[in-house]
Amino acid sequence: MREIRIQDTLTGELRPLEPREPGKVGVYACGPTVYGRIHVGNARPYVVFALLKRFLEHEGLSVNLVVNVTDVNDKIYDAAREAGVPSAELAAEMTALYVSDTDGLGLGRPDGEPRAAETIGPIVDLIADLVESGHAYPAGGDVYFRVSSFEDYGKLSNRPVEEMQQGEGDDAAELKESPQDFALWKATKEGEDTSWPSPWGDGRPGWHIECSAMAEQLLGTDFEIHGGGSDLVFPHHENEIAQTEAAREQPLARIWMHNGMIQMGTEKMAKSVGNIRLLHQALEEFGRDALVMYFARGHYRQPLAFSPEALEEAGRAVERLRELARRLDPDGPDPEGLDAAVEGFFDRLADDFNTPAALGVLFEWVSDANRRLDGGERMGPGRIAEMFHALGLENLLETADEAPAEAQALLEDREAARAAKDFGRADSIRDELAALGYEVRDTPEGARLRRLA
Ligand SMILES: [Zn+2]
Secondary structure, three states: OOOOEEEEOOOOEEEEOOOOOOOEEEEEEOOOEOOOOOEHHHHHHHHHHHHHHHHHHHOOOEEEEEEOEEOOOHHHHHHHHHHOOOHHHHHHHHHHHHHHHHHOOOOOOOOEOOEHHHOHHHHHHHHHHHHHOOOEEEEOOEEEEOHHHOOOOOOOOOOOHHHOOOOOOOOOHHHOOOOOOEEEEEEOOOOOOOOEOOOOOOEEEOHHHHHHHHHHHHHOOOEEEEEEEHHHHHHHHHHHHHHHHHHHOOOOEEEEEEEOOEEEOOEEOOOOOOOOOEHHHHHHHHOHHHHHHHHHOOOOOOOEEOOHHHHHHHHHHHHHHHHHHHHOOOOOOOOOOOHHHHHHHHHHHHEOOOHHHHHHHHHHHHHHHHHHHHOOOOOOOOOHHHHHHHOOOHHHHOHHHHOOHHHHHHHHHHHHHHHOOOHHHHHHHHHHHHHHOEEEEEEOOEEEEEEOO
8 A cells, every 4th residue: 555645734744644543544624614605715625635535545545524614603693793694594504505515516525514503512521621620711701721731832833822812802801811812612792692501601612612522523532634724723723732632631633734725816815805706606607627627736735826717727627638538438448558657646646645746647648548549549448537536527537428418319319219129210310429429339338428539
């Protein structure tokens, strides 16, 4: 088996993936806060970790991918107030839209999609453990994490404690022992319409503790990979580490894998900046194939520029793959000598999940194959399906599905003619299809259309 290495933000090194239990990998990737429809920037971690799961499965690992939904959060209260709807209603609506928007990417669903509002019991238990062990303290109905009690605080984001702003505003300043402390539980405030009982009074959890509890519920501690956008390193992930490791005296995760931001011009795509392109709009405008290819063309750790040109380029790359797929004969012999390239493709993914380098290998494969097809060689797809699947583009091999409706209707007429033993009619339909650029292949699964080379 290939050694798989991933750049770990915590150690700053490429680290080998070493599962707790041989063959099993748990991945937790921070998901969206559901206060609006998700944009292309929010979709990047969804795609990166969905494709990572595919690659790890290709390597024979069993993967449990967890992507949470943050459905209790200040931003949701604010947005609901503005929209004049109950916050739980807004969160439910945006969660449903998040699911349908990401379904549009055609990459499947994560194995676990926990919601904060459904994890309140474990969240309260985790906070209680922190209070009991002296790592947290109640104050005025809130509960705060005592940062000075956790010696390793700052180890992920590597910055001096004085430079750490929790971004919690000033309203709680007088309740905190130290400005670096952060909220685990917040007492219900005016204008907040959801709350849960706790030993410290009615309230709701802070954002960071939600993820610590949801991750532990589904993956335990010391799990293999914790991921998310690089904008979450501080304070979100720093605080997740502090909470879980202080309470459990176990590492939270073995590898911290962070994706870079999607950029519009020189700025990060973000709702707060006001430069977003919604995912469902981008899917409509460019199609899911081009969008998935666009993400794969960037190394996950690097920033990735969003522009119509970048999406059009990705669309052209998809077309090159689709054209090659059309030229391959599903029943043809495996292309000789091209398997080594397939191994090279997966070697690139094993080296810090380098999708652009893997694409480079794939496109060399495509050039070689095209050259040989030009020379008259008859060639089957060989192992190209493995590479397409790892990139989320396995549908490109299903060329028949893209035949126009007119051709599909003719194919059905031909089947009917054959069933009625009207072979003259069936043959003339075959000619009509050829005129449209399609040939009929009779396969064990029935007749299929294939674009004529
Ligand atoms: Zn999180």
